Amino acid sequence: MAKKTYDLLFKLLLIGDSGVGKTCILFRFSDNHFTTTFISTIGIDFKIKTVELRGKKIKLQIWDTAGQERFHTITTSYYRGAMGIMLVYDITNEKTFDDIVKWLRNIDEHANEDVEKMILGNKCDMEDKRVVSKERGEAIAREHGIRFMETSAKSNTNIELAFSELAEAILDKSAGREADADLARIAVERRPSRAPPARAAPACCS
């Protein structure tokens, strides 16, 4: 126990179509670098980063998955243990946006019910090639009651923020679970899905 260098361990998962930049996002977050020279992810990859939130050292264990259909049997086995899932699409590619619905269905099928989700519209530095407007991204996120952000691993836009916001949401939730029921009531305005565990289905399903 004395060896433990962190207070909490959060398991996160990055999913989304092939080529939307999942590996680049993760690499930007963990190593603060950007490179286009990445090989395609086969199966599943893994990175660790420790962040500090509200005075707590939080170790983020982030799994990066392969995008193609074939690998879903391998990757869906990781959904179960994930506390947060980042769903990435590419704002310059319509199809990756259309597939968001498919990925959300996947999450519903395989992940824990109270998993924190977030949609990321990546490559927002390529404004001149944009085909999915920010409004459409926001709309689909609102529809499913999920957080949304546009990011760019290349220009380092919102990457850090996205991870810390997701981590914070998980932190809120785990804090809520620990706390008494009346304590939980105080923070209710923040997110509807943070209801006490008794009501398992989050509001996003309505």
Added chain:
Amino acid sequence: MSYKLAQMALRSLTMAMMILAFFFNSEDMDELTIDLFTRLGVSGSYSIITLGLLIESGLQLKSDKLVEAIFLISGIALSLLSATFSFINFYADEGFKQGKSVNSGITSHKCIQCLKQQYFCRIKLFEGILEKDVIDIGQLQKLAFNGVPEEKGLRSLVWKILLHYIPTEKNSWDTTLHKKRQLYQQFIDEIIVSPGGPTDHPLNMSPDSSWSTYFKDNEVLLQIDKDVRRLCPDISFFQSATEFPCSEIVNSNGVKRLHKRVEQSVLKYSTLERRGLGVAKLSNEIRRTDISSGDYTPLNEGCEAHWEVVERMLFLYAKLNPGQGYVQGMNEIIGPIYHTFACDANMEFRKYAESDCFFCFTNLMSEIRDFFIRTLDETESGINYMMGKLSDCLKKQDRAVWDRLKKQELRPQYYSFRWLTLLLSQEFSLPDVERIWDSLFADARRFDFLIFICCAMILLVRENILNGDFASNVKLLQNFPPMDVTLILNKALEISYT
């Protein structure tokens, strides 16, 4: 007096050079054995003679013959000694060359010489086997198992035989190659160059509409395009131009190029600005050209990069094997084969690298395609079964490591899925991958040896695993540390005997 001074200066210079030479030469500490004696002898004897003369001239010992004689004699004795040693050294070397004590662990200077010799011997051995009218496949497998030299296009040729692309009867090589290459040309023709194009209208909703096939193909192509542009980014080979582009395609004004089909096309638009009645201003938006794909940019008309060739082969494969289509990772399988063939020393073979590679890839895929098919994951040829086999092998070899991984819930999927599916092609550098594949292709019971190699990799980092936590162990296995592959292969061989 000045003559004596000059002599003194000259001799000190010689001595300094000798000492310098000695230290520079013995930099590699591996040689501090017989070699050291030789050097010590030579430089020592020179130093002593020089010192003697120096003392004589410097201190003007008035031709004290005795001192001079002592120095001279000891110098000569040392010289003789060193000569004897170098003689012994030479003969020890000879004995080594004859293979009395072939030990890959020795890496000293003189061994490089004899390894070279050994290497040429190996080339000769391969040539001996390949010269025969009917090639003894068993013999070839045995020899290739320990690595195939790249020289003279040997690896390229041996792989073609081991992957059953060309038969063992040498007299039928020409006809086989001719037939296959013609067939490939036909594939290109029918599928890429003149497929006739869709005949009905694009909005035809019927599932067998030719436009719907066209759109489905493009989906596959899009995935291939993404992946071939990410193939071996650490080397420049795939981004460079091929010597033998497909002329019908590269001279088609871009129309027949596959990546053109999936290029993101954004319709040009202009904005109509109205200012009051009748005044309209048309502003044109100028869009930047695509530079996002880094160095994997398509080459100009008439040229073609190697990645474009790989893209074509994968697309043809997907079209001809519709049940399987294209699965990510196939690019990593075809990459090393194509690289080997396209670097063949033999021009004739290099020219047909594409078609030869296509069929070799197809043959290899017929053996490992089940790894790529999701519905076969649980079958005896599927990937889960293979991962299970590796786990069993590890359990048998090293219970402690197996227990450790089990306890940490570090499942084999986390690392061995990629290892096995891609035949380790993403774990090592390209030359090392090619060396490993020599052994894999030579394995008569494909792919048992692959399991042993993977097991060996784990065993070679066992100490780290036993001391590491979950996170560091996943990292270690997913980013296997650079290591001499012969070390891994020898360990794998050891495992195969147990």
